[in-house]
Amino acid sequence: MLSRRDFVKGGVALVSIGTTANSLLKGSLAFAQQNPAYVAANNGKILILVQLAGGNDGLSTVIPASDPNYKSARKVLGVKEELALPLQDGFFLNPKLTGLKGLWDKGHMAIVQGVGYPEQNYSHFKSMAIWQSGDPKGALQDGWLGRTLEKLESEQHDPFLGFNVGSSTPPEMRAESISIPSVSDPADYGFKVGGKPAVANDPRTATVMKLYEQYPGNSPYGVLLETTAESAVESSRLLAQAAQTYKPAVTYPKTSFGSGLSLLAETIVGNLGMRVGHITLGGFDTHNNQQAEHDDLMETLDQGLTAFYQDLEAQGKANDVLVMTWSEFGRRVQENANGGTDHGSASQVFTLGAQVRKGLYGEAPKLNQLIDNGNLAYTTDFRSVYATVIERWLGTPAEALLGQQWPQLNFIGAA
Amino acid sequence: MDEEGPAFPPRVPFWNRPATRRAVLAGAAATAAAGTAAGIVGVARQGGGGDDSAPAEEDVVGGTGSTGATATAAALAAKPIADPRRRAAHLLRRAGFGGTPAEVDAFAKLSREEAADRLLDFQSVDNAALDARIQAAGLDDLSRMKPADGNRWWITRMAYTARPLEERMTFIWHGLLTTQVSKIGGQRFKLMLIQNALFRENALPRYDDLLKAISKDPAMLFYLDTAESTKEHPNENYARELMELFSMGVGNYTETDVRESARAFTGWRVTMPERPAEPKANLTEEERRKLLDDLYAAWEPKFVVQQRLHDSGAKTFLGRTGNWGGDDIVDIIMTQAATGRFICTRLFMEFANYNPEPGTIDRLVRVWDSSGHQVRDVVREILVSDEFYSEASYRGFVRSPIEFVTGAIRGLELDLAQIPAGGAGANARQADSFKGMDQVLFEPPSVAGWPGGETWLSSSTFFARMNYLDSFLFRAGRPTKIPVLAAAATPEAMVDAALDRLVDGNVADANRQAIYDYARGVKNADERAAGVAYLVLASPEYQLT
Numbered sequence: 021m022l023s024r025r026d027f028v029k030g031g032v033a034l035v036s037i038g039t040t041a042n043s044l045l046k047g048s049l050a051f052a053q054q055n056p057a058y059v060a061a062n063n064g065k066i067l068i069l070v071q072l073a074g075g076n077d078g079l080s081t082v083i084p085a086s087d088p089n090y091k092s093a094r095k096v097l098g099v100k101e102e103l104a105l106p107l108q109d110g111f112f113l114n115p116k117l118t119g120l121k122g123l124w125d126k127g128h129m130a131i132v133q134g135v136g137y138p139e140q141n142y143s144h145f146k147s148m149a150i151w152q153s154g155d156p157k158g159a160l161q162d163g164w165l166g167r168t169l170e171k172l173e174s175e176q177h178d179p180f181l182g183f184n185v186g187s188s189t190p191p192e193m194r195a196e197s198i199s200i201p202s203v204s205d206p207a208d209y210g211f212k213v214g215g216k217p218a219v220a221n222d223p224r225t226a227t228v229m230k231l232y233e234q235y236p237g238n239s240p241y242g243v244l245l246e247t248t249a250e251s252a253v254e255s256s257r258l259l260a261q262a263a264q265t266y267k268p269a270v271t272y273p274k275t276s277f278g279s280g281l282s283l284l285a286e287t288i289v290g291n292l293g294m295r296v297g298h299i300t301l302g303g304f305d306t307h308n309n310q311q312a313e314h315d316d317l318m319e320t321l322d323q324g325l326t327a328f329y330q331d332l333e334a335q336g337k338a339n340d341v342l343v344m345t346w347s348e349f350g351r352r353v354q355e356n357a358n359g360g361t362d363h364g365s366a367s368q369v370f371t372l373g374a375q376v377r378k379g380l381y382g383e384a385p386k387l388n389q390l391i392d393n394g395n396l397a398y399t400t401d402f403r404s405v406y407a408t409v410i411e412r413w414l415g416t417p418a419e420a421l422l423g424q425q426w427p428q429l430n431f432i433g434a435a
Numbered sequence: 436m437d438e439e440g441p442a443f444p445p446r447v448p449f450w451n452r453p454a455t456r457r458a459v460l461a462g463a464a465a466t467a468a469a470g471t472a473a474g475i476v477g478v479a480r481q482g483g484g485g486d487d488s489a490p491a492e493e494d495v496v497g498g499t500g501s502t503g504a505t506a507t508a509a510a511l512a513a514k515p516i517a518d519p520r521r522r523a524a525h526l527l528r529r530a531g532f533g534g535t536p537a538e539v540d541a542f543a544k545l546s547r548e549e550a551a552d553r554l555l556d557f558q559s560v561d562n563a564a565l566d567a568r569i570q571a572a573g574l575d576d577l578s579r580m581k582p583a584d585g586n587r588w589w590i591t592r593m594a595y596t597a598r599p600l601e602e603r604m605t606f607i608w609h610g611l612l613t614t615q616v617s618k619i620g621g622q623r624f625k626l627m628l629i630q631n632a633l634f635r636e637n638a639l640p641r642y643d644d645l646l647k648a649i650s651k652d653p654a655m656l657f658y659l660d661t662a663e664s665t666k667e668h669p670n671e672n673y674a675r676e677l678m679e680l681f682s683m684g685v686g687n688y689t690e691t692d693v694r695e696s697a698r699a700f701t702g703w704r705v706t707m708p709e710r711p712a713e714p715k716a717n718l719t720e721e722e723r724r725k726l727l728d729d730l731y732a733a734w735e736p737k738f739v740v741q742q743r744l745h746d747s748g749a750k751t752f753l754g755r756t757g758n759w760g761g762d763d764i765v766d767i768i769m770t771q772a773a774t775g776r777f778i779c780t781r782l783f784m785e786f787a788n789y790n791p792e793p794g795t796i797d798r799l800v801r802v803w804d805s806s807g808h809q810v811r812d813v814v815r816e817i818l819v820s821d822e823f824y825s826e827a828s829y830r831g832f833v834r835s836p837i838e839f840v841t842g843a844i845r846g847l848e849l850d851l852a853q854i855p856a857g858g859a860g861a862n863a864r865q866a867d868s869f870k871g872m873d874q875v876l877f878e879p880p881s882v883a884g885w886p887g888g889e890t891w892l893s894s895s896t897f898f899a900r901m902n903y904l905d906s907f908l909f910r911a912g913r914p915t916k917i918p919v920l921a922a923a924a925t926p927e928a929m930v931d932a933a934l935d936r937l938v939d940g941n942v943a944d945a946n947r948q949a950i951y952d953y954a955r956g957v958k959n960a961d962e963r964a965a966g967v968a969y970l971v972l973a974s975p976e977y978q979l980t
Contacts, residue, residue, distance in 0.1 A: 137963065142690065143679055145883050187895045208871060209895065212902045214912035224966055227953045228901065228973045234945040235975040240830045244889060245975040252894035307660050307672055333842040357668025358660070393877045 066178065068217055068284060068297045070325070070345045071190070072317075074304030075144065078350035078367035078396075080314055082131060082384075083112045089387035094351045097361070107131075116318035119326025120372070127378040128329065128338075129370065130431035132405055133406050134385045134397025136366035140349065144363070145306070147348040152192040154406055160423055165296050166195030167421045168410055173198055178293030179254040185280035185299040199247040201255035205262060206283060210256040226329065229253065230237055244285060262290025269334030273323040277301050281328040289335045295414060304347060308358035320346075329372060338374040340414050342432070346372040346402070353387060354394050365391070367400035369405050373432050381429050396404055496544040499911040512790070521939045524548070525829055528980050529786050530554050531599025531819060535848050536936060551818040555639065555811060557598035565595050577628050578732040580622050585628065586856045586869065586876045594844040594854060595835065604638035604814075605631065606837070607785050609876070610651045610884040612681055614658040616877040622727055626654040626736065627877045639811035640872045642778060646681065646765045651738040653705040659882070661703045666746040669697040676882055677769065680927040688753060695750040702745030708734035715973060769810035775803040778910035782813055787823045788831040789888065795822055827930040830979040833891045836872035838980055839900060843907070844974050848919050855907050871899030892978065900978070904969050921964040926954035933967050938976040946974060 025363045041144035077097075084090045085101040104112030105121040111133075113121050123129045137156050150156045154164030169182045175298075181191050182200040191198045203209050211225045218225045232249035233353070236242060264285040272278040277299065284297045301321055306313050325343060332338045350367030366385050382400035391397045407426040410418040412434060419425045428434075469537040517521045523542035527534030531554070534542065543549050569575050572589040596602045610859050611980055616627050631654050637645045649655050650673070656662040664670035676699035678688050708730045718726065740760075750759045768774055776834070781801035783791045799813055806812040817823055834842065844851065856869055869875050873896050879885050908915045919936070923929035930950045934940045971977060 026596060032585070047716050143675070143684075143685055144881070145679075146685055184893075187871065188890050190536065202893040204871070204895050208902060209898055211898065215906065216908045223953060227970055231946050231970065231974045233816045234943060234949065236943055238945075238973075239893075240979055241833065241889075241975075242617060245978060248892045248894060248897050249975075252897045255894055256898070284539045307670065352814045357665060358663045358670065358671065362671055381720065393694075395492055 021190075022145045054326065059328075060100065064172075064293075064295045065415065066288060066294055066297065066341045067165075067409060067413060068299070068328075068341060068343045069192070070321075070343060071298070071300040072304050072311065072321070072345055072347040073148075073302040074306070074347070075349045075351055075363055076304045076317075076347035076367060077306060077310065077314060077364075078347075078362055080310070081114050081117075081318070082107070082368050083113045083114065084131065084384065086110055087387055089353075093387070096356050096359055105422060111330070111380060111384065113238055114313055114318045116321045119322045120370070123326065123329060123372060124378065126307055128374055128376055129372050130379050130381060132369040132371070132381045132429060132431065133341075134366045134382050134396065134399030135346075135369050135405060136396075136400075137350070137400050137402055138398075140365040140395065140398070142349070142363040142365075142392075144348055149191070149344060149403060151348055152190070154192075154403060154422055155244065162196060163190070163192035163194045164421065165192045165405055166198075166200075167299075168414060168416065169193065169200070169296060170195045170197055170422060171416050172295050172414065174294065178249055178294070180258060180292035180294045182296045183255075183284070183287055183292075183294045185283055185297070190298050190300070193296065199244075199251035201251055201259075203259065206259055209252075209259060212411050214282065258290075258292050259287070262286050262292055266290055268331055270327045270330045272331075273320070275324065277321050277324045278327060279318050281324050282331070285328060285331045285335070285337075288332065288337050288341060292296045306351070306360050307356070307362060308360040310355075310360040312390060325372060333374070341373055342375065342409065343370075343372040344405075344409060350396060352394050353390060353396065365395040368397075369402070371409075375432060377431050377433065379431065381431050400429070409434060451691075457866040463740050476686045495723065512788075512792075512822065512825050514826040515821065515826050516826060516829050520940075521829070522943065524825055524939050525824070526550055526554075526704075526818065527599070527610060528838070528842065529823075529828075531596075531603055532593045532838060533845040535845060546976055547819040547824070551815050552816070555815055557601045558599050562597050565592060565597060568595055578625055578695065579728060580628060581622055582616050582624050582627075582877055583622055583856070585767075587854055589876050590837065590841065590854050590856055594841045594851075596681040597898040600814075601635060601638045604810075605634040607782075608634040608645070610879060611781065612645075612655070612877045613882050613884045614652075614877075615879060615882075616653045616659050619654050624729055624877075625656070625731060625734070629736070630654040631877075639809075639814065642774075642808040642810055643765060643769045645810075646677075647762050649681075650677070650700070650761050650765060651703065653736040653738070656703060656705050656738070661700050662705060664697065664701045664703070665744045666698070666701045669694070669701050669746065671697040673700055674698070674764075677764075680883055682768045682777060683771055684777045687771065689821070692752055694761075695965070696764045698748070698750050699752070699759045699764045700747040702743070703761060704739050704744075706735075706739055709810070721812045747849040758761060769808060772800075775800045775808070778801055778810075779813055782810070783817055783822075786814070787820070788825075788828040790827065791822070795820070820822075831980050833976055834980045835885065835887060835891060836869055836874040836896075836900070836903075837876070837980075839972075840852070840869075840903070840907075842937070842980070843904075843968070845935075847968060848918050849915070849917065855903075855910075868899070868903070872896050872903060873899070903974055904972050908969050908972075914959075914961045916961055917958040917964040917968055919962045920967060923964075926957075926963065926967075927951050930954050930971075933971045937968075937971045942976050946976070952975075 024140060029216055074187060079090065079094065080097060080099065083099050083104050084340055085104045091098055099112070099115065101112065103115050105115060105117060106112050115122070119127060141150060149158070152163050153160055155304060165182065173181055181198065183191055184193060184202040185204070186202055187204045189200045189202055210226070211222070212221055213219070213224060213247070229249065232246050235245055237246065249432060263286060266289045268282055268285065272282040280299045284299060286295050287297065301317065303313065303317055305418060328343070329338065332341050346369055347367055349364055351361035351364040353364070355361050385396035385399055389397060403422050404426045407418040407422055408428040408431065411428065412432040516525060516960050520539050520543045524534055525537045526542060527538060536560050542553075545553065569591060570587065572587070572591060574580070574584055574591065580588065593602050593606065614627065614630060615623060633648055633652055637648060655673070659673035659676055660670040661673045664673070676691045677696070679685050680694070692708050711726060711730065747758055749756055752759055752764060753771065755767055757763065759767070773973055780791060780796055783795065783799060798814055802812050802816045822828065839856070844854065845851070872890065874885060920929050922931055923932055930947065931940070934942055934947065950967060953970060954963055957966050
């Protein structure tokens with residue numbers, strides 16, 4: 021099947037004058053009109069992936085507050101039962117997660133416990149790479165969402181199919197044939213001329229695009245350079261359109277995480293065809309003085325996600341969106357001498373959304389049955405979570421994308 | 436707080452896509468999977484290429500019996516860069532930050548060995564003009580410098596040094612033996628400059644010496660938590676990264692080795708600033724800041740071992756038992772074969788290309804071993820190699836933002852009193868921001884440094900590059916004067932000069948024509964020069980190095 025890019029290239033060749041951003045967009049639109057397989061942008065379910073980078077301390081997030089093993093391992097960092105927010109079965113949310121507790125009470129949150137993989141790797145980079153590729157053996161190419169987006173792209177063509185808040189494409193969204201727009205600040209996301217946004221038909225900007233269109237595809241980095249420029253121009257145009265109509269229904273917290281979530285909401289409300297969005301909250305590598313840092317992070321996470329959910333609800337989009345958090349690992353059960361914790365293993369995945377089935381899924385690792393000198397033994401493979409989200413939420417078969425079949429979980433109903 | 440979080444480990448970027456990107460990646464699949472620079476294996480190819488003569492193409496193309504893409508990659512690897520000026524320009528970009536036409540001409544006349552030695556023997560090169568420039572820019576008080584000025588200071592050094600390889604190596608060590616100023620604190624920025632001076636003084640070191648020195652470096656002691664590590668509670672952060680990122684790579688040590696070696700670095704500390712004699716009560720915010728500034732400006736941090744916090748007991752590390760201290764741990768690491776392969780691979784990938792063949796690394800490791808781990812000898816071996824001067828290396832990298840800017844200054848011989856590096860702070864978003872392009876000096880995204888390669892290019896960094904150029908060349912709407920271009924007799928001559936200076940004159944004809952068309956439409960010579968410079972610097976060709 022002809023890809024969107026092939027079509028755009030063909031379209032450009034036919035448009036004799038002005039091989040500019042306009043003609044690229046025309047190519048996209050013409051493709052949409054002439055191909056019945058094109059799916060209207062807002063038909064799809066949307067996944068928002070939130071990376072908690074650095075290794076979030078699961079035991080300080082979903083807390084077994086009454087477990088004597090927890091109390092003895094966490095003499096400094098331990099949260100007292102009376103301060104924590106009760107969930108069920110002896111588990112409590114971090115006291116800072118009041119907004120998420122509200123969503124739990126309303127039935128919009130599910131938590132998968134004990135998520136990890138065999139032979140835990142304790143390096144940030146290696147463990148992140150495992151989660152991002154979706155393959156501890158490293159045999160699968162690109163990112164798990166990149167592969168998924170390629171599959172979705174065969175059915176739906178949108179420059180915003182995948183969208184990242186940040187300055188570079190996250191590894192889990194990398195894919196061979198599609199370029200994922202990354203935006204850190206919408207105000208800087210477009211060509212400027214003399215410091216002001218470029219006007220239509222600005223000759224210098226038009227010449228730049230011509231240089232990228234004419235750059236031979238078989239030259240070094242040919243496809244990367246051309247698709248990056250093309251995706252930048254298309255997505256910049258669409259984002260500017262969306263910004264004109266979007267009015268947040270809530271006040272987002274004044275953190276970069278909050279403004280990033282607001283940008284994701286704008287993309288959703290603007291019907292830009294996004295199926296997968298990505299945002300990162302970093303700073304979870306709390307080797308020392310964890311208490312204050314982790315409290316801040318929990319508050320940032322809670323306020324951001326709560327505002328995001330409320331906004332989507334008010335905009336009538338809550339049924340279309342699933343939020344999922346992940347972190348490369350949890351932290352060691354025994355706290356260290358610097359008021360912190362060292363690299364650990366299994367942790368939780370949170371999912372939020374109007375379509376989520378509330379509850380605790382999986383099994384919490386036992387604190388008296390530790391592995392690898394004091395770490396939690398995982399109980400649910402992370403690929404079970406991925407398979408569930410890919411198949412039941414994004415609606416595409418997971419087996420080929422993950423290299424094998426994985427049992428699915430019930431935090432989302434079967435498609 | 437840095438909200439970007441740790442970055443992905445460097446993967447092997449595809450450097451060419453003859454048929455499909457997948458075909459090339461398939462050749463390097465094992466590589467990408469390994470995830471770190473250590474895991475790199477090359478595209479399979481017969482023959483070593485161990486001598487100075489370029490290997491014949493036929494020994495390569497028929498050699499693999501692999502995919503067409505692999506054969507093409509291997510063929511490129513064997514194809515030397517033919518034109519002497521392109522070879523010289525390539526060397527000056529990779530071993531420095533780009534050359535002027537006069538430098539390119541001079542290097543084009545040298546043999547490979549002469550060219551390499553001219554860059555390597557920088558100790559005797561006078562750098563007084565750079566010092567004068569730094570002083571004129573008001574960037575010479577390092578004791579009170581803050582990160583934003585620190586960025587301008589270092590970029591100025593890179594753009595105007597007479598010793599390009601010295602600065603390039605300093606930059607390489609910063610990207611490998613990383614420290615993020617955000618963890619050190621901007622108030623204590625001088626620690627980053629002390630570390631920077633360490634890298635410059637050890638630009639081409641015996642690697643053992645550099646590893647021992649960086650282990651005791653004040654900024655590093657804070658960055659990876661050694662400064663908090665005690666006998667009772669050893670902190671594993673430094674010990675792990677020392678092995679994973681700074682020497683051997685993952686898979687060459689166990690979790691037990693991490694724990695044991697962490698004990699050897701316990702009690703390692705930095706002397707702290709003298710407290711003021713009579714701190715006044717109820718200081719205003721301004722007074723407090725001034726007090727701290729004075730305190731840190733006078734501070735001369737020294738490395739010390741606090742014996743009562745140091746674990747002097749027996750440790751078993753990589754199979755050897757003894758009462759090891761930190762230097763002993765480094766000595767043991769330096770006996771490991773994995774260390775030589777890891778560092779030689781890294782250096783090859785800094786200078787040449789991302790697909791070293793096993794035979795190439797074997798050759799570099801022999802130099803490493805026989806020289807007693809002299810980085811200078813390994814770098815020289817790379818800079819005179821066939822691999823370095825092959826078409827596989829030419830434009831095999833995506834230009835980093837630092838190279839993007841310094842290459843423009845050198846190529847166009849811009850005499851700038853201040854290099855635009857606004858928005859050097861972690862949260863800055865100005866148009867001339869290096870942050871937007873994703874590279875702020877002293878603030879790599881994680882302990883693994885800048886992932887580089889393909890990751891430099893996203894839609895966001897694409898616009899950031901374009902808009903840096905707009906701000907750089909049309910500040911407040913007025914064109915920056917570029918005398919070497921404005922003097923051209925015709926629009927076409929101006930375009931040709933810009934292309935020669937910035938992309939070796941090596942572009943598709945259609946792209947040259949497109950810039951001609953633009954240039955003909957601009958009447959004012961200064962505006963035309965800045966516009967032509969913008970387009971060449973914005974071109975896909977210039978994004979590569």
